[in-house]
Amino acid sequence: MKVLIVDDELDVEQLYRQRFRKEIKAGELNMMFAFSANQAMEFIAQLAPMDIVLVLSDINMPGLTGFDLLKFIREKYSHLKVVMVSAYGDPDNMNKASSLGASGFLVKPIDFTILKEKIFNLK
Amino acid sequence: MEENISIDFLIKVLRKVFLFQNLPDHLVKKLSESILIKDFASNAVIINKGDEGNTMFVIISGKVKIHDGKEQVAEISEGNFFGEMSLLDDEPRSMSVTAVEKTSVAIIHRNDFFNVLNDFPAISKNIITQLTRQLRTQNTVLIEQLRSREKELNDLVDKRTAELATRNSQLTHALEDLQRSQQQLIQQEKLASLGQLTAGIAHEIKNPLNFVNNFSQLSLEILEELKETTDETEKNEILNDIKSNLEKINNHGKRADSIVKNMLNHSRTRNDEKQPTDLNKLCDEFLNLAYNGMFANNPDFSCFISANYSPDIPKVKVFSQDISRVLINLFNNSMYAVNKRKKTGELSYKPSVEVNTSILNSDVVIEIIDNGTGIPKEMVDKIFEPFFTTKPAGEGTGLGLSLSYDIITQSHNGKISVESELGKFTKFTIIIPTT
Ligand SMILES: [Mg+2]
Numbered sequence: 442m443k444v445l446i447v448d449d450e451l452d453v454e455q456l457y458r459q460r461f462r463k464e465i466k467a468g469e470l471n472m473m474f475a476f477s478a479n480q481a482m483e484f485i486a487q488l489a490p491m492d493i494v495l496v497l498s499d500i501n502m503p504g505l506t507g508f509d510l511l512k513f514i515r516e517k518y519s520h521l522k523v524v525m526v527s528a529y530g531d532p533d534n535m536n537k538a539s540s541l542g543a544s545g546f547l548v549k550p551i552d553f554t555i556l557k558e559k560i561f562n563l564k
Numbered sequence: 565m566e567e568n569i570s571i572d573f574l575i576k577v578l579r580k581v582f583l584f585q586n587l588p589d590h591l592v593k594k595l596s597e598s599i600l601i602k603d604f605a606s607n608a609v610i611i612n613k614g615d616e617g618n619t620m621f622v623i624i625s626g627k628v629k630i631h632d633g634k635e636q637v638a639e640i641s642e643g644n645f646f647g648e649m650s651l652l653d654d655e656p657r658s659m660s661v662t663a664v665e666k667t668s669v670a671i672i673h674r675n676d677f678f679n680v681l682n683d684f685p686a687i688s689k690n691i692i693t694q695l696t697r698q699l700r701t702q703n704t705v706l707i708e709q710l711r712s713r714e715k716e717l718n719d720l721v722d723k724r725t726a727e728l729a730t731r732n733s734q735l736t737h738a739l740e741d742l743q744r745s746q747q748q749l750i751q752q753e754k755l756a757s758l759g760q761l762t763a764g765i766a767h768e769i770k771n772p773l774n775f776v777n778n779f780s781q782l783s784l785e786i787l788e789e790l791k792e793t794t795d796e797t798e799k800n801e802i803l804n805d806i807k808s809n810l811e812k813i814n815n816h817g818k819r820a821d822s823i824v825k826n827m828l829n830h831s832r833t834r835n836d837e838k839q840p841t842d843l844n845k846l847c848d849e850f851l852n853l854a855y856n857g858m859f860a861n862n863p864d865f866s867c868f869i870s871a872n873y874s875p876d877i878p879k880v881k882v883f884s885q886d887i888s889r890v891l892i893n894l895f896n897n898s899m900y901a902v903n904k905r906k907k908t909g910e911l912s913y914k915p916s917v918e919v920n921t922s923i924l925n926s927d928v929v930i931e932i933i934d935n936g937t938g939i940p941k942e943m944v945d946k947i948f949e950p951f952f953t954t955k956p957a958g959e960g961t962g963l964g965l966s967l968s969y970d971i972i973t974q975s976h977n978g979k980i981s982v983e984s985e986l987g988k989f990t991k992f993t994i995i996i997p998t999t
Pocket of ligand 1: 450
């Protein structure tokens with residue numbers, strides 16, 4: 442299964458790849474990374490969208506935010522699940538995420554045990 | 565001659581006049597026959613200064629004052645005479661004469677007077693004596709007036725000096741008060757801009773701390789995997805990962821450290837010396853802080869940031885805390901402006917803030933351009949004035965830009981200017997000399 446991770450911090454790639462090393466090696470998981478909302482939109486549009494099952498997106502990014510990406514996905518790719526990830530776990534942000542149609546909200550630093558559950562529950 | 569005054573009476577009056585004391589009887593009689601009598605009410609003007617004069621006057625009854633405008637030279641009564649000067653020198657009247665009370669005068673015409681003078685030249689001595697007396701009296705009066713004038717002036721000078729001293733000490737107090745409140749305001753503005761930053765700073769620190777936590781936790785876990793595995797390739801792979809993770813921990817630790825340092829710098833009172841500073845780095849750090857701060861306070865906020873830093877900029881000696889206050893101020897303003905315009909719901913609006921640095925004639929030029937709400941033309945000129953703000957009450961101290969202006973122009977010998985078009989853009993240009 443394919444997961445697209447969107448965050449403006451480049452180091453998240455190393456973090457996720459190591460965290461899910463076993464799963465990636467075993468071919469259970471395919472991870473893609475985009476470092477801005479724009480880049481994520483391009484990926485989603487270019488790749489066979491059916492491949493991706495989950496988008497994990499940061500909210501606070503220069504240019505378009507994670508909310509802009511969430512709106513874009515909800516409008517055009519309604520089958521895609523989006524989980525928002527942010528250092529701001531305040532009610533405003535969470536309410537906005539759910540009202541825009543996010544499937545979940547994770548507060549940084551990410552609890553990877555919960556994240557793993559979320560991903561594999563999708564199967 | 566009026567009928568009710570007899571010649572005898574006039575002769576008596578004339579006899580009393582010093583001028584005519586020695587005059588033989590027949591001449592006094594002759595003179596009294598040609599005299600005109602005239603009555604003046606109190607305050608009536610008898611002679612106007614500057615008038616032509618061919619008569620002299622003898623006071624029969626009453627009192628007159630001799631004066632020049634408001635300056636009184638003498639007050640004379642019955643038996644005295646006046647107006648003789650013009651008679652002698654043919655010049656216009658040198659003083660005015662006004663009745664102080666109801667006054668009756670005998671008027672002697674020039675021709676009659678000179679006839680008497682011809683018949684009795686000894687009268688000249690009387691005239692000279694009288695004139696000398698008058699001159700002496702007038703002199704004394706004038707000197708007295710001068711003295712009292714001088715005293716008045718001295719008193720006035722003393723009074724004014726005392727007033728000035730009081731005023732001066734009031735002003736000194738006011739100035740001290742002003743300086744004190746200015747210091748307080750500067751401190752408030754510092755705290756306010758720090759307040760705006762706090763959310764951004766918290767986020768900026770939280771991100772690297774998250775990485776430190778994640779990477780160290782991760783390293784602990786894969787160390788366990790290392791113990792378990794026997795595969796050499798996998799062992800190497802894990803060791804490389806751990807090494808790389810430790811590097812990440814180190815980097816993000818330093819990142820958090822530098823943010824805390826900056827924050828302390830910002831709130832601390834200024835160093836006494838300017839330090840060589842990388843202005844590009846300073847711009848970038850505070851651009852990030854402003855962006856994150858804005859986002860933390862407005863979850864809806866988003867904006868495109870474009871930063872073009874010239875690699876040719878040398879380190880410049882500046883008070884970096886002060887410059888960073890200017891930057892954070894301008895960044896906050898520009899982001900506030902794009903956010904405000906975005907809220908108007910304008911279709912296809914793409915909020916963006918652009919930061920450019922360049923070098924021009926050995927000056928560093930920093931441009932901060934936003935496509936926000938812009939500033940009305942009539943306000944552009946006032947924008948650097950203290951307490952001027954376009955923000956609603958409570959959202960700005962109105963001091964940010966005026967302090968920024970002082971920091972750039974006074975502490976750094978530089979320039980700060982603004983260009984704007986309402987509803988289109990605002991561009992701030994800062995010029996800091998490198999030498
Ligand atoms: Mg982010």
